[in-house]
Each structure stands twice: as structure tokens, then as C-alpha cells.
Amino acid sequence: MSLLQLEDISKKFGQVVVGEGITFQLEQGDAVGIVGPNGAGKTSLFAMISGDIAPDSGAILFDGHNIAHLSPAKRARAGIGRTYQVPRPFENMTVFENALVAAQQGARTRGQKSYDLALGALERTGLAPFANRQAGSLTLLHRKRLELARALSTAPRVLLLDEIAGGLTDLEVNELTAIIRSLRSDGIAVVWIEHVVRALLTTVERLLCLASGVVVADGEPKSVLASDAVRSVYLGGRVLETRGPNE
Amino acid sequence: MIWLNVVIQGVLIGGFYALFACGLSLMFGVLKVINLAHGDIAVVAGYVAVFLTPHLHIPEVWSFLVVVPIFGLVGYVVQRTLIQKSIDRDPFTTLLVTFGLSVVIENLLLEIYSANGQSVNIGDLIAKSWHPASIIYVSYVSLGVLAVAVAVLGLLQLFLSRTGTGRLIRAVADDREAAQLSGANYRHIFGIAAAIAFATVALAGIAYGMMTQFAPTSGGVNLLFAFEAVVIGGIGSLWGTLIGGIALGVAQQFGAHFNPEYQILAGNVLFLVVLAIRPQGLFGRRTALA
Structure with missing residues (x-):
């Protein structure tokens, strides 16, 4: 059983075809x-x-279950973790809080576990020194890293x-x-x-x-x-x- | 001394405006919904306190202990059903739906309770005041409402900045989709924000009934003041809303000092001046909450 399986996915926005029989x-x-x-x-x-x-049609199976x-x-x-092309941090929150939200909600952890998970993701992406900075004040590189850190905090x-x-x-x-x-x-x-x-x-x-x-x-x-x-x-x-x- | 009194009375009423407005500010900050029925919800809370809680053998003074939690619950349910459905459709629908809600509420109240003014019975307390100087009277009720307003705003601020749920509310206010991607069920968070908005405005409605009289149509004018308090203070800043409410109250009292007819006018002038000079409000930031 594959971890992620896309079967014959098709999608159109009006006349614009963005997916046609995508399978992998x-x-x-x-x-x-x-x-x-x-x-x-x-x-x-x-x-x-x-x-x-x-x-519009097709099935998406994750770990054998249809998640459509x-x-x-x-x-x-x-x-399933995802990062956005244009980073979308929670700008009015600190870098750590950004990761913490993902750790609590995405990974369903509480208390110390959430802190460890979020901090681990920040360390891994080199953001630990910026943990208490407002996310809105980060440079592009660090915003991209924060996207990654936030996705990692959901334990994908x-x-x-x-x-x-x-x-x-x-x-x-x-x-x-x-x-x-x-x-x-x-x-x-x-x-x-x-x-x-x-x-x-x-x-x-x-x-x-x-x-x-x-x-x-x-x-x-x-x-x-x-x-x-x-x-x-x-x-x-x-x-x-x-x-x-x-x- | 006379000016000191004007300022004191303005601050007292300003606290009430802030209490009334904080839910409006929260709904807008988190849900991006302008709840045009916000004022009417406060009025309904007043009617519930006056007509329904006596059946539970609860004195009207203490009615908020029951009414506020109930309105929180109602807020959650209304959000998850009616308002969420309109948000899903498109943002402008929320304006129509909440406006419709406002009309329905006003007319239902008129039908059931008539247009007579009502007030929440608090016994002797209504007439008692602190008299620190010759012409300065500080009504205990108004002082109590101001204290409650400051306490509610302070607790709300603590809740938003210190708790996990508060953090989630801020995350959803910042970017709903990104919050979902992080695993947050934003509809539930919307529900919680609406619950807080309904609960605080219910409290404000009862406070209004203690300070003065309300009628089915009282919601509209208070909604206007709440809007002005939020805009003057700056959208998304709770302490800004308090300062905005107080600024509005003081401006109104100054107007009223010259001529009672100028009371509302003076408030509106301040509102327009702030909009012209500092459109983001006194404490406003570019984006949402806390």
C-alpha cells in the first residue's frame, strides 16, 4: 500500500485544465x-x-484511506504538510508561536510535547535564534524556513x-x-x-x-x-x- | 472643575462603549464579519434579563450570571450555522444576513414587548453615587460598568496572548487558510470568537439596562457608537477600543456641555477627524488582533 496515491485526478477551472488524469x-x-x-x-x-x-473527479488515498x-x-x-509558494506566516505572532500552533493543532500534541516539537522544528530549520521575533519582521529566507518549520511541526x-x-x-x-x-x-x-x-x-x-x-x-x-x-x-x-x- | 466633571462623565460612558464594542472588534478581526446585529443582540440580552430571568428567581442585578453564558452558547451556534453559511457564500452576504437579523430582532421585540422603555432593576443602587467634590457626581453603576469593561478587556487580552485557544484565534485572524494547513479547524475558532462577542455584548446590554432605559430600537445607535469606538481606537487593538470608547465618550460630553443637541454630533466629529487624520485609528495596526 502506497503512502499517498492519486488516481485519475482531474480538475478544470472553467476552460482552464489544471489536472487531467493525474495518477501517481x-x-x-x-x-x-x-x-x-x-x-x-x-x-x-x-x-x-x-x-x-x-x-472534479478521481481519488486521493492517503495511507490507504480516501481523504477526498x-x-x-x-x-x-x-x-499531510504543505508549504506555500509565497510564505504566509502568522505575521502578528512570534516565530515560536507559529510553530506551536502547528504542533498543537496539526500534530495533536499538548503541553511540553508541543513545545519540544515546535522547538525541534525551529532548530532543524535554523530558526531557533529567531524564536521570539515577530514572524512579520522576518526576511524572505527566514519566512521560507518558517513555512518549512510550521509544516514540520505538524509531524507530517x-x-x-x-x-x-x-x-x-x-x-x-x-x-x-x-x-x-x-x-x-x-x-x-x-x-x-x-x-x-x-x-x-x-x-x-x-x-x-x-x-x-x-x-x-x-x-x-x-x-x-x-x-x-x-x-x-x-x-x-x-x-x-x-x-x-x-x- | 466643570471640565473635570465633563471628562469624568466621558470616561465613565466610554468604558461602556468599549465593553459594547470589543465583541464587534473581535468579530471583525477574526471572522472579517461586520455584525450589523451586534447592537440588537445586546438589546435582546437586556430583555432576557428583565423578562425571563425573574422566572428563574434570580434578581435582575445578577441576571448576567445566567444570560452571559447563554449568549456565548447562542453566539457559537449562530456562527456555526447562519453566519458560517453566509461567509461560505461570500463576504458581502454576511452584511445582508446580519442586517436582516437586526431587522428581525427589532421587530420581534416590538411585537412581543412593545416600544416601551425598559430597564434592569437594580434597586437603590441606581441613585447612589460618590460625591468627591461640589459638582462632581460619580454614579456607582457607571463606575461599576467602567470597572467591568476594563476587567473584561484585560481578561480578553490575557486570553488572546497567553492561552492556546487565544493563540489559535490570533493565528486564524492572521491567515485562515494557513491556520487550516497547520491543522486548525477554523470554523470552530470562528465559533469561539463569536461566542466571546455575543457574551461580551450581552453583558454590555445588561449594563446598558442598568444605566439607562432601552427599547427594541436601542441597538442601532449603540452599534454606531461601538463602530466609532473601534475605528477611533484602531481595528484589532483591544486597549485601543477602550481608549477609542473613552475618547468618544469625552467628546460627547464636551458637546453636551455646550448644548445637549451637540452630544452625538461632537462624537461624530471626532470620529471623522480621526478617520481623516489617522485612518488606521489611534492604536491601529495594519493587520488584525492583539
Whole structure:
């Protein structure tokens, strides 16, 4: 039984297709990268997994259970963590409080356990020195780390990272990928949307390419990047082999 | 000395405004809902205290002990049903729904209890006052209401900053979706915020009935004052609401000192001046709560 299983997920916003027959599985400790042009449906895919938007059709199984009817909060409690592309900290709260809310609500812990969990997440992401700062006063790098820390505080089994390296310097990206790699050794499965492909390649062992809501390639990162399907997507080719003429 | 009295009377009434307004401020800060029925809920609490709690053999003075918790519960239920449904639809629906609620409440009260003024019977206490100087009278009731207002705002502030639930309320006020992603059921948190709003405004309604008379239509004008207190103080700041209420009260008393007709006018002028010079309010921040 896979940890996370998407079966034939489709979603349209009016005429805009953000998902069409998306199917993939994820096992414990997997690290999967997702690439694709803007508007390919990458973030929408995350939103469907985390429950912010509902797919038009298809099933999402987490640990063997269909989670389609669960609220985002319940999915977070079940073990699906997600970070936003544009960080959304609770700006009027301290960094520690941000993590604490996630530890209490997402991981269903209380008292000292919540404190330990939240503090652990802050230490892991290098935010411990900033624990008592207002989250609204953080720089971009630290906001991105706080997104990660907050997601980690929910004690996730799957972590959905949405362009967490975007806008950071090389050095900052390296620090972040080191953190993400360390998560895998804890058995957390990571799904990572990223345009900074170089960062992805240091971390993931599998790559998915999404275009117009369709998975056009899925496999070993280097061979996916070299595939004709991915090349045609990034070089502006409209015709994809995986889609029939009538679709 | 005469001016000192004006300020004292303004501060006393300002405490009441703040007590009345803190729930409005909380509802707006957390739910982003402007509850146009806020004032009417206070009036209903007054009627319940006057007409229903005597059946329980509870003196009207102590009626708040029963009425406030009940209104908290009602607030939670109304939020989880009626108001949540309108939030899900779109933010403007909440304005229509709460306005509709306000109209329904006013007319029901008129139908059941007529337009006669009512007040909460507190016996001799109503006439007693502290008389520290020749022309200064500090009514015990008003002083008590001010003390209650400060206590309620202080407790609310402590609750929001120190407790886990308070922290959750602030998180949801900051970013509802991100809070959900962290595992928080924001609807439940909305319910708690509404419960606090209903409970505090019920307390304010009973306090109003102790200080003066209320009628089915008293909600509207008090809602206006509550709005002004919140805006003058700054949205999202509880102590700001207290200062806003006091500033409004003092302005009204100054107006009334020159001519009783200027009482409300003076308050409105202060409100407009603050809006023009400092639209975020005296203690306002760019974003929500505490």
C-alpha cells in the first residue's frame, strides 16, 4: 500500500485544465520533484492533495484511506504538510508561536510535547535564534524556513514543498536542500515543486513533469529532463504524445 | 472643575462603549464579519434579563450570571450555522444576513414587548453615587460598568496572548487558510470568537439596562457608537477600543456641555477627524488582533 496515491485526478477551472488524469504513487521516504511551466497545474495539484480545492473527479488515498471528503485541517492532522509558494506566516505572532500552533493543532500534541516539537522544528530549520521575533519582521529566507518549520511541526508523513528555493541565493538554497535531505532520513516523503532544477537534482530521486494538467514524464530525474516530452514542453511545443487529438 | 466633571462623565460612558464594542472588534478581526446585529443582540440580552430571568428567581442585578453564558452558547451556534453559511457564500452576504437579523430582532421585540422603555432593576443602587467634590457626581453603576469593561478587556487580552485557544484565534485572524494547513479547524475558532462577542455584548446590554432605559430600537445607535469606538481606537487593538470608547465618550460630553443637541454630533466629529487624520485609528495596526 502506497503512502499517498492519486488516481485519475482531474480538475478544470472553467476552460482552464489544471489536472487531467493525474495518477501517481508515493512511498514512505520518497523524494519526488515536480517541474513544469507556469500554469501547468503544479500548485493546484498540491491544493487538491492538501484539500484547499476539490478535484472534479478521481481519488486521493492517503495511507490507504480516501481523504477526498476531509477538510484541510483534518488532512494536516492525518500527516499531510504543505508549504506555500509565497510564505504566509502568522505575521502578528512570534516565530515560536507559529510553530506551536502547528504542533498543537496539526500534530495533536499538548503541553511540553508541543513545545519540544515546535522547538525541534525551529532548530532543524535554523530558526531557533529567531524564536521570539515577530514572524512579520522576518526576511524572505527566514519566512521560507518558517513555512518549512510550521509544516514540520505538524509531524507530517508527506511534505509538499511549493517552490521553497525560489528567490533565494545559491548559498541559501544549499542550506535549505541540506535540511530537506535530512527529512528523508526520518522517513518523511517529500514532494517538491521547483523551478530551480539544480536544487531539485541534489535532493530528489524521481522527477515528474506536469504540463497543462497532464503528467508528461515521470521517472529518474536525468532521463526525465532529457526526454522529448519535457523538451517539447519547455521549448514551446504544444503537441504532447500522451494526449490524443480529441482531448 | 466643570471640565473635570465633563471628562469624568466621558470616561465613565466610554468604558461602556468599549465593553459594547470589543465583541464587534473581535468579530471583525477574526471572522472579517461586520455584525450589523451586534447592537440588537445586546438589546435582546437586556430583555432576557428583565423578562425571563425573574422566572428563574434570580434578581435582575445578577441576571448576567445566567444570560452571559447563554449568549456565548447562542453566539457559537449562530456562527456555526447562519453566519458560517453566509461567509461560505461570500463576504458581502454576511452584511445582508446580519442586517436582516437586526431587522428581525427589532421587530420581534416590538411585537412581543412593545416600544416601551425598559430597564434592569437594580434597586437603590441606581441613585447612589460618590460625591468627591461640589459638582462632581460619580454614579456607582457607571463606575461599576467602567470597572467591568476594563476587567473584561484585560481578561480578553490575557486570553488572546497567553492561552492556546487565544493563540489559535490570533493565528486564524492572521491567515485562515494557513491556520487550516497547520491543522486548525477554523470554523470552530470562528465559533469561539463569536461566542466571546455575543457574551461580551450581552453583558454590555445588561449594563446598558442598568444605566439607562432601552427599547427594541436601542441597538442601532449603540452599534454606531461601538463602530466609532473601534475605528477611533484602531481595528484589532483591544486597549485601543477602550481608549477609542473613552475618547468618544469625552467628546460627547464636551458637546453636551455646550448644548445637549451637540452630544452625538461632537462624537461624530471626532470620529471623522480621526478617520481623516489617522485612518488606521489611534492604536491601529495594519493587520488584525492583539
